[in-house]
Amino acid sequence: MKNLNKFLVLAAIAVIMSSCKDEKKEMADKKVEEFKMYVDSISDVAAEETSKNWESIEAKYEQTKMDAEEALNALENKAEKEADMDKIATKYEEYKAEVVQKRNSMFRENLRSSLFTEKISDDMSFAWVNKDNIAGVYSNFIDTVEKNKDSYNREEWDEIKLLYEALDTRKNTVEKEGLSSKDNIKISGLKIKFATMYRVNRATAKSDENVEAKQ
Incomplete structure (x- = not known):
């Protein structure tokens, strides 16, 4: 009887632990996907448009990225997801370089035309x-x-x-x-x-x- 009870307790613990792992993985998947979707959504917009409110876009990017990283930190096996994060971040940085170039160009043109x-x-x-x-x-x-x-x-x-x-x-x-x-x-x-x-x-x-x- 004692052995049976012990077995049941261990089984329950195993189920709980498995459930926690599944929840953490689901959360990580969700946050990484949200991060990807956000970067994809802004990358599809012309740089001259996003350059007008770039500060708020970048703030949202940093928050979304941080949320995804926190979710990943809860996983034991996260190498694959981290690789996905790196690809997403690289896409963002490439787009950001385009926006910065456009902003600098617009900044110079506006200032020069005023003078x-x-x-x-x-x-x-x-x-x-x-x-x-x-x-x-x-x-x-x-x-x-x-x-x-x-x-x-x-x-x-x-x-x-x-x-x-x-x-x-x-x-x-x-x-x-x-x-x-x-x-x-x-x-x-x-x-x-x-x-x-x-x-x-x-x-x-x-x-x-x-x-x-x-x-």
Whole structure:
């Protein structure tokens, strides 16, 4: 009788343990599938669309991935599922690279179009700038920067500085083409104004972003 009871207890324990293993496996399968479905769903959308709300997409990705990893950690044999996770993550990273490239392109285009009335080529040669319009180009550029100086982040300030230096390079050419003394003096004053704005606001933007990162 005692042996029978012992057998029944062991059998019950075995059933319970098997049931727990099955539940853990089912949960892991479910979470990995959810992770896969999420990555598949965003990867089917054009990068220019997802780039508009990428922060929320990435936050959801990290949460879904973490949920799947936690479910896998409860399994004894998880090598196969981990391999699946790696494939899914690789697909996501490839898509993310495409989105980042698109975002950077859109960021540059939007900033440049706000600072100049003409389209800026990738070589930033400013071929359309001449002795007759260069003072106005500087004025529009620096007036726009001054108007928005409190809203620019470090990345935007770095792009602004890059554009400013390219415009300065064009000025060296234009001077040889007969730039008037009046316009030269005006540009010199604008350059001093920009240098002060850049030094103060670029440093402030860096400080603000450091505070946000710590929070």
